[in-house]
Amino acid sequence: MPTEFQKRAGVFVGLVTCLLLPMWRSELYCYTVLCCFILGGTLEYWTAVYSRVSSLQDWAVYLILFMVWVLPTMAALHIYGGVIGHTRLVECLIIQLVVGDSAQLIVGRSIGRHHVCVKLSPKKTLEGYVGGFVLTFMYGALVHGWSPLNISVVYVFGCIGDLYFSGIKRRLGIKDYSRILSSHGGLLDRIDSFMFAANALVWKAFFFSPE
Template sequence: MSRELTLRVYSAIVMVIVVLAATWFGGLAFRILAGAIGLLVYYEWSSMTKLAERSMRGHAFGWLSLAAIVANMLFGAPDLTVPLFAGLALTAVLPALTGHWSWWQPGGIFYSGLSAIALSAIRGDDQLGLAAMIFVFAVVWSTDILAYFVGRAIGGPKLAPRISPGKTWSGAIGGTVAGVLGGTAVALSFFQSIDLWVPFLAFFLSVSGQIGDLFESFIKRRFGVKDSSHLIPGHGGVMDRVDALVFACFAAFFLAIGFSAVGMGAVDSLGAFFFGF
């Protein structure tokens, strides 16, 4: 086994242990993991898009914003996290409108801040949150794995050749089917019966995750980088590993808010939304 492959395997084992342990314990342990992901994603986003070179003030504001969001998420009032996040992201939009800051600045605050918030909101503190988080993992990981193998086995027309030349429609379809089956299997392992809503949710999250993968590929191609960073030995950066996951979480987060807003069900927790809608 080559040194690079050895590093990749060991890094993967460590990541899986850390993520699953934090997911199992939930609460503060998972919020720390989610906050760390948000901060590291902002670091990689700002490095790729060269935010410090564009505006040191904007870059400093971005770090202060992420620090405030994560600190409130960990130790502050949970109900204030989303308003704080929205206020800071909108504040960064104003200098971007006047041309003083790059639009990548508010984009970075939005993407990284929402990554931490959405992950934390889905896991929550209860058993439904645990089921919901494992459900999302199953959908995203099943989609990623089968999309790769089906795409290599069948090939065919490219999904988005200008953004990610290796991805095919056959892989995307195969990954989506696997995501629906994987998510449904996990849901049935937690509950004796599930509503038809659950496979449709798995489908939506699977497609959203693949869009997230393409979105990060677009950013890397736009700025001419191969990996978002080299923080994870053998795997590249944090964004390279969580791009599909955080987009799936974004989708679930906004879907729950949307249904709640139109009165189609109160969202006491995203876990309850997933399986009690």
């Protein structure tokens, strides 16, 4: 049976060949892929809610939780091209989602001892967060030439996004939003942290500066 690292390596190869390189070359393809993932994630979210929620009060809560991420994400989707450009957004995808999440996993599984945010995500460790940040910082600075501030912003908000959606899953009593990606869960499970990271990067550039 393949290990978790081997599975992630396989996903990485698939991301590079089918998504990242075409997204890098084509702004239209980048926009289309992002729209599809957000639309798919929205469908997964409400399917999970529909199958487990009955009271109007709970529906109102999940509507608010939905609006928290979907409204800024949809707005950012329509302005990112003129604010940071699609290549910077693809770099964010690589730095935060591919490298950042994988670095957290590898370091956490290797030397993680002190668990944090146990109620939201019991496998997360302090060592994983710190080690993941160090590796992500080195990669973002050396490979893509990102500023320390931008790397820190996408990493921190990526972690917040991961915990936010983990909290919703805990509340719903589910492990994944769907099984469309087999052992990797659903579309929303793959882009949850990236959405928060990308939003932070876009809105920081919009209100303050790109660097």
